[in-house]
Amino acid sequence: MSKRLRRGVTGGVHHSVRPARYTRPCRDAATGWEARILRVIRVANSLAARTERSHFRMILRNVTDEDLPIFFEHQRDPEALRMAAFSSRERDAFMTHWRTNVLRPGNISRTIVVDGVVVGNIGSWSQDGTRLVGYWIGREHWGKGIATRALSEFLGVEPARPLHAWVALHNVASIRVLERCGFHTVLSEPQEHPEGVAEILMRLGST
Known part of the structure; x- marks a missing residue:
């Protein structure tokens, strides 16, 4: 037997987004928003998975x-x-x-x-x-x-x-x-x- 935390909202990521003034439909802008939302979802899923992994009873x-x-x-x-x-x-x-x-x-x-x-x-x-x-x-x-x-x-x-x-x-x-x-x-x-x-x-x- 020689040689063998998460911080954060504490531990979370908060995104505050103020929508831009609407002018006319823009496909590129919509795509940008969709990508942004997907990134937020990925971060949330990652944090949820990390919390699940660390949630156990130890003695x-x-x-x-x-x-x-x-x-x-x-x-x-x-x-x-x-x-x-x-x-x-x-x-x-x-x-x-x-x-x-x-x-x-x-x-x-x-x-x-x-x-x-x-x-x-x-x-x-x-x-x-x-x-x-x-x-x-x-x-x-x-x-x-x-x-x-x-x-x-x-x-x-x-x-x-x-x-x-x-x-x-x-x-x-x-x-x-x-x-x-x-x-x-x-x-x-x-x-x-x-x-x-x-x-x-x-x-x-x-x-």
Whole structure:
């Protein structure tokens, strides 16, 4: 598990249109108005879809033993592994890692549950004198705003500041999640991971 809002009327777009004085019918003008209306409709539909995607009930709860097989399957997904620049563990190694390294005193680990479904995990730990945070969302749940909301809520659970996160340079989505939650890049030059993957360090709070 190494390394894983909308604003607006607030969040909306308001168009105020004053009709021009009528003179004579004009096909070009009508076409212009129709195009304008279509643009407004597209914006409205986009905002509605975004609201629908982000409208869900989330809880962060303590990790149970029953969650581990779900987490194991999440970390077997090839695309998720590529984005996280992470190597999958075999089942026994994965279970041992979680039970002995992740779920130990000093670490904070939470299961992310959305609408009653376990969708991933998030946690923090100390390493080489630095407090780190990481998360993992099952790929089938990407693109719904879950990571941003989970991290935002987790920051209320983890009091340590500064808080750091390593993220692969090619993982633009996770970089955006961290930025939305107030993290900024610490290292100006990406660091090379042992596997040859460039990573950047991001931080929340002052040193």
